[in-house]
Amino acid sequence: MQDKDTILRDLPNFTGTTHWYRIYPKVLLTDGTKYLADAADAYWLMDAVASHIMGREKVDSFAVVKLDVVGSAAVLTLDDGNGNVFASQDIPFTTFPLDEILVYCEWDGQRWTILLPSEH
Numbered sequence: 001m002q003d004k005d006t007i008l009r010d011l012p013n014f015t016g017t018t019h020w021y022r023i024y025p026k027v028l029l030t031d032g033t034k035y036l037a038d039a040a041d042a043y044w045l046m047d048a049v050a051s052h053i054m055g056r057e058k059v060d061s062f063a064v065v066k067l068d069v070v071g072s073a074a075v076l077t078l079d080d081g082n083g084n085v086f087a088s089q090d091i092p093f094t095t096f097p098l099d100e101i102l103v104y105c106e107w108d109g110q111r112w113t114i115l116l117p118s119e120h
Contacts, residue, residue, distance in 0.1 A: 001039070001040060001041045001095070001097060002039035002040065002097070003097065004097045004098055006039070007036070007039050007040060007097060007098060008098070010035065010039070011032065011035075011036065011116060011118070012118055014030070014031055014032030014035065014116050014118055014119055015118050015119060016031075016119055017030035017031040017032065017115070017119055018031060019031055019034075020113065021034045023043075023046055023047070023050060024050050024054065025111075026054065026110070026111045026112060027046075027050040027053070027054065027111065027112045027113075027114065028111055028112065028113045028114070029046060029113075029114050029115075030113060030114070030115040030116065030119050031119075032115060032116035032118065032119045033046065033103060033114045033115055033116060033119075036101070036103075036116070040096055040097055040098065041095065042096060045067060045076075045096070045101075046114060048076055048089060048091075049065050049076075049078070049103070049105065049114055050112070050114070052065075052076075052078050052086075052087040052089070053078070053105045053112050054112070056086070056105075056107075056112075057107040057112070059086075060080050060081075060107075061106065061107035061108075062080065062081045062104070062105065062106055062107070063078050063079065063080060063081065063086075063104070063105040064078070064079050064080075064081050064102065064104060064105075065077070065078050065102065065103045065104070065105060065114075066078075066100065066101070066102050067091075067096065067098075067100060067101045068099075068100050069094060069096050069098065069099050069100060072093050072094060072095070073090070073091060073092055073093060073094065074090075074091040074094045074096060075088065075089070075090055075091065076088065076089040076091060077089075078105075102117055103115065103116060103117070104116075104117060104120055106120075
């Protein structure tokens with residue numbers, strides 16, 4: 001796991017993607033979210049996000065995901081981009097190194113892509 005300062009320094013450098021990484025048949029990561037998953041040992045986070053968005057394309061094609069970490073616990077919240085929360089999950093224990101992270105999910109008609117805001 002990378003330290004907090006390294007991750008925070010590196011994340012803004014992702015302003016697009018050249019590769020997509022399939023974690024489920026209809027869920028992809030970008031270069032930035034793959035970096036985040038690797039650097040923060042956070043594939044569990046990508047799995048949690050995927051579990052909440054799969055099937056959501058019947059209702060919406062965009063989601064904002066926020067993870068708020070307090071101590072060793074966290075809350076994962078997903079909303080429709082207009083503040084209407086459609087999923088929330090308490091995470092009783094995590095070693096996630098950042099205090100918070102925000103990612104987006106976009107449906108392109110065939111699959112969901114989880115991306116950093118700087119990659120949007």
